Amino acid sequence: MTSSTMSGTATATDTALWMEDLRVVTHDGTEILHGVSLTLFRGEILGLVGESGSGKTTAGLACLGHYRAGLAYGSGSITLCSREGEDVQLLELPEERMRRLRGSRVAYIPQDPALSLNPAIRVGEQIREVLDIHGYGSSDKERSARVAQVLEEVGLPSTPAYQRRWPHQLSGGQQQRIGIAMAFAMTPDVLILDEPTTGLDVSTQSHVLDTIRMMTQQHDVASLYITHDLAVVAELADRVAVMLRGELVEEGPVGQLLAAPEHPYTRRLLEAVPDLAGKKVLTATNELPTVSRTPGLPAETAEEPNRSPLLTVRDLRKSYGSTEVLKGVEFTLEPGQSAMVLGESGSGKTTLSRCVAGLVDDYQGVVALRGKELANSTRQRTGDQRQDVQYIFQSPFSSLNPRRTIGQSLTVPLEMSQKLPPRERRGVVEEALDSVRLSRSFYDRRPGDLSGGERQRAAIARALVNAPSILVCDEITSALDVSVQASIIALLNHLRAERGLALLFVTHNITLARHIADQIVVLNQGVIVDAGPVDEVLEHPTHDYTRQLLSNVPTL
Amino acid sequence: MSTVDLNPGSVGDDLKESATRPSRLVARIWAQKQGKVGVILTAFIVILALAGPLLAPLVTGYSPTEFADRPFQTTGIFGTDNLGRSVASRFLAGGLLLLAYSVLATALGLVVGCVIGMVAGYAGGKTDSIIMRLNDVVLAFPQLVLALLAIVVLGPQGWVLVTVIGLTHAPRVARVARAATLGVTSEDYIRAAEMYAMPRARILSREIFPNITGPLCVEAGLRLTYSIGAIASLSFLGLGMQPPTADWGLMINENRIALSIQPWGVILPVIAIAILTIGTNLLADAIARATASTNVETS
Numbered sequence: 001m002t003s004s005t006m007s008g009t010a011t012a013t014d015t016a017l018w019m020e021d022l023r024v025v026t027h028d029g030t031e032i033l034h035g036v037s038l039t040l041f042r043g044e045i046l047g048l049v050g051e052s053g054s055g056k057t058t059a060g061l062a063c064l065g066h067y068r069a070g071l072a073y074g075s076g077s078i079t080l081c082s083r084e085g086e087d088v089q090l091l092e093l094p095e096e097r098m099r100r101l102r103g104s105r106v107a108y109i110p111q112d113p114a115l116s117l118n119p120a121i122r123v124g125e126q127i128r129e130v131l132d133i134h135g136y137g138s139s140d141k142e143r144s145a146r147v148a149q150v151l152e153e154v155g156l157p158s159t160p161a162y163q164r165r166w167p168h169q170l171s172g173g174q175q176q177r178i179g180i181a182m183a184f185a186m187t188p189d190v191l192i193l194d195e196p197t198t199g200l201d202v203s204t205q206s207h208v209l210d211t212i213r214m215m216t217q218q219h220d221v222a223s224l225y226i227t228h229d230l231a232v233v234a235e236l237a238d239r240v241a242v243m244l245r246g247e248l249v250e251e252g253p254v255g256q257l258l259a260a261p262e263h264p265y266t267r268r269l270l271e272a273v274p275d276l277a278g279k280k281v282l283t284a285t286n287e288l289p290t291v292s293r294t295p296g297l298p299a300e301t302a303e304e305p306n307r308s309p310l311l312t313v314r315d316l317r318k319s320y321g322s323t324e325v326l327k328g329v330e331f332t333l334e335p336g337q338s339a340m341v342l343g344e345s346g347s348g349k350t351t352l353s354r355c356v357a358g359l360v361d362d363y364q365g366v367v368a369l370r371g372k373e374l375a376n377s378t379r380q381r382t383g384d385q386r387q388d389v390q391y392i393f394q395s396p397f398s399s400l401n402p403r404r405t406i407g408q409s410l411t412v413p414l415e416m417s418q419k420l421p422p423r424e425r426r427g428v429v430e431e432a433l434d435s436v437r438l439s440r441s442f443y444d445r446r447p448g449d450l451s452g453g454e455r456q457r458a459a460i461a462r463a464l465v466n467a468p469s470i471l472v473c474d475e476i477t478s479a480l481d482v483s484v485q486a487s488i489i490a491l492l493n494h495l496r497a498e499r500g501l502a503l504l505f506v507t508h509n510i511t512l513a514r515h516i517a518d519q520i521v522v523l524n525q526g527v528i529v530d531a532g533p534v535d536e537v538l539e540h541p542t543h544d545y546t547r548q549l550l551s552n553v554p555t556l
Numbered sequence: 557m558s559t560v561d562l563n564p565g566s567v568g569d570d571l572k573e574s575a576t577r578p579s580r581l582v583a584r585i586w587a588q589k590q591g592k593v594g595v596i597l598t599a600f601i602v603i604l605a606l607a608g609p610l611l612a613p614l615v616t617g618y619s620p621t622e623f624a625d626r627p628f629q630t631t632g633i634f635g636t637d638n639l640g641r642s643v644a645s646r647f648l649a650g651g652l653l654l655l656a657y658s659v660l661a662t663a664l665g666l667v668v669g670c671v672i673g674m675v676a677g678y679a680g681g682k683t684d685s686i687i688m689r690l691n692d693v694v695l696a697f698p699q700l701v702l703a704l705l706a707i708v709v710l711g712p713q714g715w716v717l718v719t720v721i722g723l724t725h726a727p728r729v730a731r732v733a734r735a736a737t738l739g740v741t742s743e744d745y746i747r748a749a750e751m752y753a754m755p756r757a758r759i760l761s762r763e764i765f766p767n768i769t770g771p772l773c774v775e776a777g778l779r780l781t782y783s784i785g786a787i788a789s790l791s792f793l794g795l796g797m798q799p800p801t802a803d804w805g806l807m808i809n810e811n812r813i814a815l816s817i818q819p820w821g822v823i824l825p826v827i828a829i830a831i832l833t834i835g836t837n838l839l840a841d842a843i844a845r846a847t848a849s850t851n852v853e854t855s
Contacts, residue, residue, distance in 0.1 A: 381753075394744075400745055
């Protein structure tokens with residue numbers, strides 16, 4: 001391998017891609033990447049970590065010579081050292097040669113497998129397509145053999161029957177493995193993975209990560225793994241690079257960087273990652289008091305005879321068509337208590353929380369508030385009942401009307417409860433904004449002006465204006481960065497202590513358990529498989545499913 | 557490495573200004589070449605139609621119904637028409653009613669169609685099916701045939717024209733409104749409004765309507781174009797404006813027999829209608845493009 005052109009790297013023979021001082025600008029001249037330098041080595045995974053907007057995807061896509069609409073190449077260079085031994089200046093290539101390199105020498109695995117596979121092409125053919133385009137082998141037979149081979153490599157059946165399946169007939173994890181198979185079909189030199197496991201459950205995620213690690217080592221591929229999840233990086237990567245606002249702030253071997261981060265931003269990022277042990281104090285913003293994790297209202301009130309719990313769910317059943325999503329779910333919630341409902345996608349946790357909030361109107365079973373049974377739909381519940389149970393949606397990007405100001409959206413609950421004269425409403429809304437640590441000037445802003453974290457705070461404020469006793473939080477941090485997640489968790493703990501709120505915290509992220517909850521309910525396929533105090537369930541899980549979940553959690 | 561603000565997740569009091577604030581809709585329309593052309597063409601004809609009736613006697617010396625000479629002579633700027641009236645005067649006066657009727661018909665069609673479409677889209681289920689299948693029945697009739705039928709029964713008055721053209725637009729607008737509504741109803745803010753038991757009418761008007769104005773604007777432009785065409789065609793067929801009213805559609809019909817010896821009576825209204833429809837169409841396209849980028853929230 002000719003490596004004379006390489007300089008400055010001792011292990012030049014192993015270098016697969018070499019990015020130097022890359023700058024990317026928007027069309028109006030603003031610089032997005034401020035000189036990023038990265039080196040990828042064969043057989044190694046480099047984790048590129050950063051929060052949303054830090055430019056990590058932009059840097060990753062630049063390795064493919066691609067810029068998203070509105071962005072353009074500024075300066076710098078990317079050198080690709082292919083297996084054949086020639087070094088190619090990626091960014092100087094004419095478009096036609098670049099196209100031939102993409103997918104064959106540099107492959108890309110996008111975030112959402114469901115969106116990246118063509119739903120109208122059978123999976124076998126999709127892998128074949130890559131081989132056809134890049135002219136793999138010399139005969140059809142050779143290509144078909146390669147399709148089967150690569151399918152087996154990623155741990156999928158290679159039978160013709162399986163190859164004839166449509167993407168929608170596969171699970172998310174299988175779809176992502178098809179994506180991996182497509183990327184590896186041409187045995188590329190460099191692989192760019194853009195958060196390939198973000199939408200997947202922990203157990204599926206760990207399978208996919210295993211596949212990625214194995215394929216990288218087996219085929220001596222240099223991988224760039226883009227993610228915001230430090231725990232995944234800790235499990236998978238050999239080296240880590242941390243990005244902040246278009247700059248590379250720190251780079252190093254994974255053990256060293258995670259154990260002794262040098263840059264303050266890396267430290268801050270590490271602090272914000274929830275840990276299963278719950279030893280960390282998730283107060284990334286250092287402005288909220290920590291809450292002792294003993295329940296807000298201690299056991300003495302619970303001992304009163306005949307007192308019914310704040311929220312009772314009894315024999316809750318709900319089916320969509322012939323599919324039963326909830327099969328007789330039962331639990332109770334005491335005032336001031338925080339319960340985590342843990343489940344993977346498809347476990348029925350969102351349906352459960354929506355039944356409690358009255359957003360699903362044809363469930364069977366009982367949802368009772370202070371011993372009084374609630375009507376199925378919010379429209380039939382009384383105003384007081386509606387006020388007492390408040391629901392916060394998963395995505396802050398869709399839960400606020402983009403055409404209305406934050407103030408207008410937050411006034412809605414007050415307007416509908418009709419308890420306050422219109423003149424006093426603004427004051428209440430501004431107080432709610434205060435309590436979620438948003439400036440009062442947000443009142444006249446529209447959601448488009450706010451970041452994801454700010455929007456989620458606004459959504460929490462909307463739930464608070466009516467002074468509820470139960471807050472149902474449906475995956476409210478899953479769309480947010482870890483540091484923002486930490487500040488939201490801290491905020492919820494603070495509100496709980498301040499107002500004695502009961503919390504129903506629905507999530508797939510078991511590592512948050514000790515940070516937010518006293519009680520935990522593990523939901524699997526519509527059935528509660530484990531329930532009890534957090535420490536008890538985490539330390540002595542009674543069900544296999546819980547044990548399996550715990551063993552699949554990536555940790556730092 | 558460098559000094560960077562280490563507070564990306566902070567919740568400080570300082571408000572974050574969006575770095576690239578989207579420019580206003582009008583500016584975005586004007587920024588497009590076809591938007592510019594559309595605005596200029598439309599404005600030219602609108603001004604002509606509005607000011608025309610006042611200018612006609614001043615410019616030509618004849619009112620639109622006054623006899624200037626024998627039929628099909630070349631007296632005056634553009635000669636005389638089939639009854640010897642001034643073509644120029646009638647041309648100037650002939651646009652106002654056409655424009656007014658088509659704008660009114662479009663507005664009526666938009667309002668009715670929007671209500672039907674939004675209710676169908678939001679209610680879903682049986683209501684949706686019934687409304688939309690009835691819609692399809694109306695859509696099965698050609699627009700002009702329905703209009704002809706109504707005018708034959710009710711007579712060629714102005715309000716009949718506006719109503720019948722407007723109502724035949726409604727099912728077409730309804731389809732667009734329904735499709736746009738479907739896209740919005742799956743959003744969580746609609747679910748949130750339902751959770752607070754907001755009355756359904758208010759959900760439609762306050763939560764849904766502002767979010768579907770983009771596609772509706774486009775549809776409005778398109779429907780205006782069709783209204784102009786439909787009313788001009790009806791007038792040409794003798795079922796729209798009635799003589800002796802000065803009207804572009806009617807003028808084409810009146811003067812087409814003398815196309816070879818005195819073409820102005822046909823050419824002028826044809827050009828004006830063509831410019832107006834092309835102008836409004838370009839404008840509608842430009843609005844479509846201008847709203848497409850900011851109408852949908854990118855996350």
